[in-house]
Amino acid sequence: MSVLLSIHDVTPAWRDHVDALWALCRARGATPALLVVPQWHGDWPLEAHPDYVAWVRARADEGAEVFLHGERHDEVGSPRSLGDMWRAVGRTDREGEFLTLDHDAAYARIGRGLARFAALGLVPIGFVPPAWLMRDGTRTACTAHGLRVLEDDGAVYLLRERRRLASPVLRWSGRTATRARGSALQAAWRWRTQRQAPHFRIALHPMDLEHPITRRSVEDELDRWLAHRPAVPYASLLPTAAPGVAA
Numbered sequence: 001m002s003v004l005l006s007i008h009d010v011t012p013a014w015r016d017h018v019d020a021l022w023a024l025c026r027a028r029g030a031t032p033a034l035l036v037v038p039q040w041h042g043d044w045p046l047e048a049h050p051d052y053v054a055w056v057r058a059r060a061d062e063g064a065e066v067f068l069h070g071e072r073h074d075e076v077g078s079p080r081s082l083g084d085m086w087r088a089v090g091r092t093d094r095e096g097e098f099l100t101l102d103h104d105a106a107y108a109r110i111g112r113g114l115a116r117f118a119a120l121g122l123v124p125i126g127f128v129p130p131a132w133l134m135r136d137g138t139r140t141a142c143t144a145h146g147l148r149v150l151e152d153d154g155a156v157y158l159l160r161e162r163r164r165l166a167s168p169v170l171r172w173s174g175r176t177a178t179r180a181r182g183s184a185l186q187a188a189w190r191w192r193t194q195r196q197a198p199h200f201r202i203a204l205h206p207m208d209l210e211h212p213i214t215r216r217s218v219e220d221e222l223d224r225w226l227a228h229r230p231a232v233p234y235a236s237l238l239p240t241a242a243p244g245v246a247a
Contacts, residue, residue: 002229006033012046025231028228033067035068038112053120070097071112099129127147129152134152151201156199171185
């Protein structure tokens with residue numbers, strides 16, 4: 001049994017918060033994956049922040065896996081259908097960039113992201129859609145681009161092997177005091193009911209540190225889970241533990 005640990009929304013826009021989350025993980029002997037956004041909300045292009053790119057590359061040299069996490073993360077320019085709105089209820093505040101995209105649109109955005117990563121010396125092992133929201137076209141687009149790993153909120157997908165590994169995921173929301181309290185209760189419930197799951201994920205977001213309730217819960221749950229089972233890289237799930245984009 002293992003924990004797959006990740007930091008979402010890695011962007012210079014959240015520099016200090018990402019640093020703090022990284023420090024929390026490393027203080028507990030864990031190396032989280034980094035889910036990097038090439039141009040957060042249409043601003044904050046990675047190319048304009050070479051010092052931050054250097055920070056990400058240095059973390060990768062220390063063993064952190066890199067994932068492409070959308071192109072801009074938000075939903076600007078992608079109107080939702082009624083079905084899309086239903087799928088996203090309670091899950092994101094218009095941050096599901098791939099919620100409405102078909103194969104061609106997803107393929108184009110992922111391709112632009114991979115090209116930017118390549119120019120910056122970043123080698124991703126896989127893709128995680130913002131808020132874990134996507135259509136089937138995102139899966140086929142990731143496969144077409146040669147990515148090895150994809151995940152949604154219920155599972156990790158090993159694309160080349162065509163395997164789905166069921167995996168609960170623990171995450172928090174601190175947008176309001178009510179959501180923060182609910183997140184802390186949910187975290188405690190997952191420990192009671194899911195700690196025997198073969199693959200369990202902990203997904204950290206910069207906003208988790210904005211509310212004292214979620215911050216405290218994050219620290220407590222990291223202590224509890226990482227004492228119970230080790231944090232392992234996503235590559236350990238692959239038949240050949242070689243991170244990076246497939247040739």
